[in-house]
Amino acid sequence: MALHPNLKPIASLIGTWRGPGRGEYPTISSFTYTEELTFTDVGKPFLTYLQRTWSPEGSPMHTETGFMRAPDAETIEFTIAQPTGQTELAEGHLIEAASGFGMELRSRIVNSATAKQVDQTQRKYSLANDELSVDFAMAAVGLPMTHHLSSTLRRVEPAA
Numbered sequence: 001m002a003l004h005p006n007l008k009p010i011a012s013l014i015g016t017w018r019g020p021g022r023g024e025y026p027t028i029s030s031f032t033y034t035e036e037l038t039f040t041d042v043g044k045p046f047l048t049y050l051q052r053t054w055s056p057e058g059s060p061m062h063t064e065t066g067f068m069r070a071p072d073a074e075t076i077e078f079t080i081a082q083p084t085g086q087t088e089l090a091e092g093h094l095i096e097a098a099s100g101f102g103m104e105l106r107s108r109i110v111n112s113a114t115a116k117q118v119d120q121t122q123r124k125y126s127l128a129n130d131e132l133s134v135d136f137a138m139a140a141v142g143l144p145m146t147h148h149l150s151s152t153l154r155r156v157e158p159a160a
């Protein structure tokens, strides 16, 4: 199955990534987690995306899923569904670097009637030397844009 040419700039994301993360927000206690991200090529001009996280004891924590589009060499559009009642439309730019690339995305959010209020989010992904760093900030529950999550992931090699 040939990779759609639009996906060439982000092809190195394809696969599964795993590693430790840490979260905080002024209204909650800080926490740590293990994160796994999977970006899959399905032969269309987008990658499917699944994120799962677990507590240090192994209980499931946050999960989210969506689609990443790269309509041109610099533009990223990432649509994400949250089980907590938000949909996130994250848009921004791809910044190419010698050893990988970075992405800085800003999201518009739609909150369901019973969800905690999230007004805006910022996502940064940085891939360098086969290490994927993820940073997430949000303006939520009445606070301005504030850091919530950071994680550092390594590629999980497919089973032989």
Ligand code: HEM
Residues within 6 Å of the ligand: 021, 023, 025, 027, 028, 029, 031, 033, 035, 053, 061, 062, 063, 064, 082, 086, 088, 116, 117, 118, 121, 138, 140, 141, 148, 149
């Ligand atoms: C790695 C992924 C994530 C993990 C492990 C995580 C974990 C947590 C934890 C443990 C809490 C505190 C307890 C709770 O309210 O459940 C929390 C609160 C919260 N998170 Fe996250 N979260 C993640 C991603 C997100 C995302 C993507 C959003 C927004 C789209 C989000 C929005 C919130 C909000 C609004 C709160 C409530 C803050 C409050 O009540 O004051 N989280 N998160």
